[in-house]
Amino acid sequence: MSELQDVSPVTQDYLEAIYRLQLQKRVIRVRDIAGELGLKAPTVSENLRLLAERGLVEHERYEDVRLSPEGARVAQQVHNSHRILCSFLTDVLGVDSETAEKDACAIEHNISPITMNRLAAFMGYVHSEDPAHTIQLFEEYKKQKRDAFQTRPAPVKPSADMKICKLSEMKPGEEGEIRAVHETGPIRKRLMEMGVLRGERVRFIREAPLGDPIEIRIRGYNLSLRKSEASAVEVILDGAANN
Amino acid sequence: MMNSLNTLRTPVSLTDTPQPPPVAHETAVSAKHAQLTCVLLGNPNAGKTCIFNSLTGSRQRVANYPGVTVSVKESTVRHADHTFTVIDLPGTYSLSAYSIEEMIVQSYLLDQKPDVVINVVDVTNLERNLYLTTQLIELGLPTVVALNMSDEARNQGIAVDHDKLGRLLGVPFVPTVGNRGIGLSELLDTAVAVAEGTSDIVRRVPVNYGEDVEQQIALVEQRIEAAPDLIERYGKRWLAIHLLEKDKTVCEVIASHPKGPAILAARDAAAQYLESVLQEDIPSLFAERRYGFVRGAVRETVRMSVEQNIKISDVIDAVVTHRLLGLPIFIAFLWLMFKATFSFGEIPMGWIEFGVRRFGAVAAGVLPEGFLRGLVVDGVINGVGSVIIFLPNILILFFFISLMEDTGYMARAAFIMDRVMHTLGLHGKSFIPMVMGFGCNVPAILATRTLENRSDRLLTILISPLMSCTARLPVYILLAGTFFAAHATLVIFGIYALGIALAILVGQLFRRTLFRGEAMPFVMELPPYRIPLLRSVLLHVWDRAYLFIRKVGTVILLATIVIWVICSFPKQFPGSENIRESIRQLEATAVSTDNSAELNRLKTEFAEQQLRYSFAGRLGEQVAPILRPMGLGWKEGLALLTGIAAKETVVSTLGVLYQAGADADESSESLRAALRNSGLTPASALAMMVIVLIYVPCLGTITIIRRETGSRRWTLFAVTYSCVLAWVVGFTIYHIARLFNL
DSSP states (O other), rough: OOOOOSSSHHHHHHHHHHHHHHOOSSSSSSHHHHHHHHHHHHHHHHHHHHHHTSEEEEEOOOOEEEEEEHHHHHHHHHHHHHHHHHHIIIIIIIHHHHHHHHHHHHHHOOOOHHHHHHHHHHHHEEEEEEEEHHHHHHHHHHHHHHHHOOOOOOOOOOOOOOEEEEEEOOTOEEEEEEEEEEEOOOHHHHHHHHHOOOEEEEEEEETTSSSEEEEETTEEEEEEEEEHHHTEEEETTTTHHHO | OGGGGGSSSSSSSSSTTTOOOOTTTSSSSGGGEEEEEEEEEEOOSSSSSHHHHHHHHSSSOSSSSSSSSSSSEEEEEEETTEEEEEEEEOOOOOOOOSSHHHHHHHHHHHHOOOHHHHHHHHGGHHHHHHHHHHHHHHOOOOEEEEEEEHHHHHTTEEEEEEHHHHHTTTSSSEOOBBBGBBBBBHHHHHHHHHTTTTTTOOOOOOOOHHHHHHHHHHHHHHHHHOOOHHHHHHHHHHHHHHHTTTOOHHHHHHHTTHHHHHHHHHHHHHHHHHHHHSSHHHHHHHHHHHHHHHHHHHHHHEOOOOOOHHHHHHHHHHHHHTTTTHHHHHHHHHHHHIIIIIIIIHHHHHHHHHHHHHHOOOOHHHOTTTHHHHHIIIIHHHHHHHHHHHHHHHHHHHHHHHHHHHHHHHHHHHHHHHHHHHTTOGGGHHHHHHHHHOOHHHHHHGGGGGOOOHHHHHHHHHGGSSSSTTTTHHHHHHHHHHOOGGGGHHHHHHHHHHHHHHHHHHHHHHHHHHHHHHOOEEEEEEEEOOOOOOHHHHHHHHHHHHHHHHHHIIHHHHHHHHHHHHHHHOOTTTTTHHHHHHHHHHHHHHHHHHHHHHHHHHOOOOOOHHHHHHHHEEEEEEHHHHHGGGOOOOOHHHHHHHHTTTEEEEEEHHHHHHHHHSOOOHHHHHHHHHTTTTTTOOHHHHHHHHHHSSSOOOOOHHHHHHHHOHHHHHHHHHHHHHHHHHHHHHHHHHHHHTTOOO
């Protein structure tokens, strides 16, 4: 008995192609297979001879091609893996079908039977009972993870029409976006926890009556901090380009 | 550091020691879940204490002080067939071991492993509040989120799909209105479901920190596997993340583990790699991802229309924190607070005084002449009465302090005053303990736990006793009222101001000598203004009153008895028989005007002589030489000595000492008259007030300083420096006053 891993990827491709063709046609010729695999007929013919020798294919020159029972078993296995991988790539990961097709071909030959079985079981679960609910949950999960999956944006490069100033130097009513927090240690940590992070919008509200702590608005709440701490926060001011 | 918990009260019952269900309870209870330990957790100002009070119906056991929640409160609640032990933890923004409060919360969660955590979040500030929730999720404890203030949110046009939010984060969300008790029953139902694992919403949805970080977390996790005992306690992922974040507690725990060095090495390698690849320090990486996670979830589930309440808050702030108006408004508010405390307070004071006098008279009539009557009437009723009379002042003052806290004005006070606090080397937050200090130094010192840095804390602890507490107020009222009748309020205000000024000077001095180094960052939320609930304000006031009454009933009662005894014994003194004989002779003869004057003179002389030679008098004599340069005698010395027990006692001691010669009319008015006739000058009275302001904090405060500093040396230092300072300032004031012929 041939196990998948005993059969070379090329052989798997042949067997799978024949399997697929069998589902469509009654009689399969060498040129059909060549068309399916995008190869020349003589090459296909030669390879079919080798497959026949291994007992995976039943084929006589100039006659139709048929899978042997052993070949059919292997082909079905490969085809199943391909289908499951494609479904995983498109349904779950949301990859487009063309890429999925290509990646599935690449993965299916090298994937271990254990992983394949687990994946098959998982997709079985995904498609079971209430597929809509499962997928929807995952959709939400993905959306919410969007930020984590995305690569970090590079710090905004200063440009000529961009006005950058320290948070401590802003005027009441001015708004902007935090560009960087140049602070280390506990101060930085506290600022982080309170949500003073890069890319965040801030509005300067006021200075305290005695001039020192300032009040800002960030993430929908009001925060006060000293100028010495605020001077470590760099802000890109809004509307500076128009000035 | 984990043992910092030892200083906390351990909850009475934890699940690992399930207790049999109460006998009175009829329904059969499954023994396994009859008891649930439930912890309330959330950002400061999210309404935790409100939910706690509503949940527990009655108030919590009075094991702490009003104001900032710093100690762990607990209470028991019955719900359906479960008994909850509810624990109210201090408010925190995060679960890292950064401030003392965070350390308390962190170690509580890790060591006590409560059955369920109720995370109270403020819907009107969801994003910031949910940051803590992500850390709770990471910790993996069974959690329910109470979406508190949902009524306020609705008014502000904030609509939260709490069901969806719960499914996204894998923890159930229950909308609540803490102060009206809405949603609490459902909250407890959900808590039971979560604790018993029957909630269908609960999933583990850890924050994904992105590929690079996750990889490094996995690497550190691998190394942590060498320490299964730690994994058992804290969980692998949590340890790895907190190691990467360089959490103090976790690093210490790991470092003291036999496999520690290898784990720390792996952490360092991972941290170095991440910092070089991502060009960002690791704590902010984690913070960014957590906020990203939260924002994603909030974006999906929250719809906002207008920020109405914020606008009202902004309008109020535009006035009360105005550049020019802010400070005057604040000072005016403080003035109003004191004026109300003293002026309104006089009315009920009169009633209480009347009641005490009547009670004394009745007791004197019932009891036979002798030792017992002396003890009860002169000792107990007189002594305790002269203290209990100040209850109205304390109630009014605490009413204002609670009002400031509940409305949110307290945070503005810190905002306005930070500049000043900063110049004395302190944090604006130190202002809150300082203001609390006006009420009582004990909660003030407890409130210093909001300060993150140890030297900030120590400094605040050392100088906050200079804030004149309500216990000292009776002394001022007595002395200022007696010697500066027309300007009593001004003098008292001056004493308070002197306390503040000294705090500034001493603060600067200590900051420059004892505590060199930087103060902690001032990063403080200015919560939106809220209309305070009368109930919650009254609750604070009642707590305060209860503590005061209890103090009167215990420490002060005991002190007055001791004082009376040491003043009354021994009865004999050199020449006592002679005077007694003369009195007897005079009394035997017919009563005439000449006679009665002579009789009074002799009686007074007898009492004075007796006191002078009593134990108390001898004790006072020991102190007197120190006080003589300020025109104070042994009576004041004795009063100050007894005042160490509790400063109110200064008044009751003066009462016993000065009224000993007069006939038994123990009203304040008679004491005032006695004081006026005692030969004390206004200058000496000023010096006396100054000394009372500064010298040794009372026993309660000393105890709390010892507990909070954890150091006998600092406690001793606090006592010594305050005595020396009291003498120096008292002496100076006395001589300045003399220049003005007072």
